[in-house]
Amino acid sequence: MLSYRHAFHAGNHADVLKHFVLLEVLRYYSRKDKPWWYVDTHAGAGCYSLAGERAEQTAEYREGIARLWAREDVPAAFGPYLDAVRQFNPHGSLNFYPGSPALAMTALREQDRMRLFELHPADCELLAQTFARDAERVVVRRADGLACLRGLLPPPTRRAVVLIDPSYEVKQDYRQVVQVLENVLKRFSAGTYILWYPLLARPEARALPERLRDLPAESWLDVRLVVREPGPAGLAGMFGSGLFIINPPWTLPELLESTMPWLVDALGQDTAAGFDLEHRIP
Secondary structure, three states: OOOHHHHOOOOHHHHHHHHHHHHHHHHOOOOOOOOOOOEEEOOOOOOOEOOHHHHHHOHHHHOOOHHHHHOOOOOOOHHHHHHHHOOOOOOOOOOOOHHHHHHHHHHOOOOOOOEEOOOOHHHHHHHHOOOOOHHOEEEEEEHHHHHHHHHHOOOOOOOOEEEEEOOOOOOOOHHHHHHHHHHHHHHHOOOOOEEEEEEOOOHHHHHHHHHHHOOOOOEEEEEEEOOOOOOOOOOOHEEEEEEEEOOOEEEEOHHHHHHHHHHHHOOOOOOOOEEEEEEEEO
């Protein structure tokens, strides 16, 4: 939806989970010299000022990245993620939060490429400005990333990480993401697809994980972070978030088993905080 601006939510608990895992997947892909593509269907503005009007209006980052920023007991596994965020805050204070494409850029090698989609005109303009100096490796398009995804795959490299991160402000998003994944798997079954989804009281939100597991994917992982007691229906009632990953790295389940308890302790807001992790990796 064109009304959605991620600046209101930048750096919240959902971003922490999503971006920690995203960087781990990209780092795994970089173990081989072969190039990879990173495709972001809802790229946003690229980077966000936490002192800006939108971020301060909701201050969601205070219950997210800000809780990790000052802790001294951070597990080594979170080092790459926090180091990437520090690249945008070189003076030590937490003033900016990089969105998914900006974080992915910190992992990009000379041979890798990014394809970024954003429909909101103002955010797309900001996104294009952010990557204007690297037009050879990064292509920004003002377009519906979900509608364009099938035509983009498979990439020439035959190696791709795709992040699908819609706002879910309309009910059709829940149905559309399942349909899109089903279609792209027929065209490029070997890609790694990371779908973010909110934990809400809405029926369509509760039904989504089961629908995702019915997709024709041999390998998948589903991780969910709950930060508080479930609230009322609607986006304002988001009590956590999840990531459904098709073709995840085989190393990811063990990593999450060891790190998610710490993340629950860091981001949990009440006694209902916790996590769930399920996977099927042959």
